[in-house]
Amino acid sequence: MSEPLKTSGRKTDTVVGTLLVAFVVSLVCSSLVASAAVVLKPRQVANAILDMRRNILEVAGLLDPARDVDELFQGIEPRVVDLETGAYLDDIDPETFDPAEAAKDLEQSVEVPAEIDVARVGRRAKHALVYLVRRDGEVSKIILPVSGYGLWSTMVGFLALEADGNTVADITFYSHGETPGLGDFIAKPAWRGLWRGKRAFDESGKLKLQVVKGRVSADDPLADYHVDGVSGATLTGNGVTKMMQYWLSDHGYGPYLRNIQGGEGT
Numbered sequence: 406m407s408e409p410l411k412t413s414g415r416k417t418d419t420v421v422g423t424l425l426v427a428f429v430v431s432l433v434c435s436s437l438v439a440s441a442a443v444v445l446k447p448r449q450v451a452n453a454i455l456d457m458r459r460n461i462l463e464v465a466g467l468l469d470p471a472r473d474v475d476e477l478f479q480g481i482e483p484r485v486v487d488l489e490t491g492a493y494l495d496d497i498d499p500e501t502f503d504p505a506e507a508a509k510d511l512e513q514s515v516e517v518p519a520e521i522d523v524a525r526v527g528r529r530a531k532h533a534l535v536y537l538v539r540r541d542g543e544v545s546k547i548i549l550p551v552s553g554y555g556l557w558s559t560m561v562g563f564l565a566l567e568a569d570g571n572t573v574a575d576i577t578f579y580s581h582g583e584t585p586g587l588g589d590f591i592a593k594p595a596w597r598g599l600w601r602g603k604r605a606f607d608e609s610g611k612l613k614l615q616v617v618k619g620r621v622s623a624d625d626p627l628a629d630y631h632v633d634g635v636s637g638a639t640l641t642g643n644g645v646t647k648m649m650q651y652w653l654s655d656h657g658y659g660p661y662l663r664n665i666q667g668g669e670g671t
């Protein structure tokens with residue numbers, strides 16, 4: 406058996422020495438991790454804002470890879486809407502209003518009644534942040550944040566409507582946890598393309614927009630309101646339908662969209 410290594414006649418592999426080294430190493434490492442988190446936080450926030458802006462530009466049909474996202478975003482007009490009345494709230498700055506934070510604050514949020522919470526939203530902010538696109542000064546598109554539960558996850562995205570507050574211009578999902586190859590069809594360009602030109606409400610104002618099981622048949626009298634589902638992933642499609650049912654209802658953007666349809670959207 407070999408003798409423990411000795412330096413200057415002192416034994417170095419004592420329990421106290423080992424614990425001291427472990428303590429110093431963990432102190433140094435945790436300080437490094439904590440400093441990195443603090444230093445990188447502003448960059449993470451900036452990247453999240455940039456990503457959100459890119460998604461909004463994309464659903465608005467204004468994303469141009471050759472141009473700067475922040476510069477293009479100057480063409481988008483964020484507005485705060487009171488979801489109960491559907492009116493714009495010009496005394497709240499859209500640059501600083503954060504609906505996700507507001508949804509956590511009891512004063513600034515409401516619970517979605519269980520009987521209408523088909524999208525499993527839970528609580529939502531009393532006010533919403535919507536985005537307007539203008540052409541020649543007139544509103545040409547309205548972009549609405551939407552979210553709801555699919556099969557496995559909360560799916561979060563934007564629904565873009567034309568100026569009539571009824572015709573779908575585009576839809577995008579930038580966050581979801583549905584299965585790759587099954588439920589992730591919601592984020593595929595080909596499926597998004599099926600939404601363009603569909604209508605949300607019929608002539609009497611009744612919400613008809615929905616994802617159907619399988620393909621929309623050629624003789625479907627509601628084909629203008631129906632979007633193809635994906636076989637084997639019907640439950641995710643049902644989640645998107647429920648999301649529309651909630652967010653386009655009277656408890657969601659209904660009052661706002663009625664204002665838009667009545668010509669009060671500017």
Ligand SMILES: Cc1cc2nc3c(=O)[nH]c(=O)nc-3n(C[C@H](O)[C@H](O)[C@H](O)COP(=O)(O)O)c2cc1C
Nearest residue numbers: 556583584587588589635636637638639640641642
């Ligand atoms: C591992 C696994 C993952 C699945 N992921 C999804 C999914 O992301 N979205 C979905 O709608 N169905 C998913 N399904 C299938 C559903 O359980 C269900 O069978 C399907 O949505 C029913 O659609 P269909 O009636 O068109 O067959 C998954 C099934 C398995 C076994």
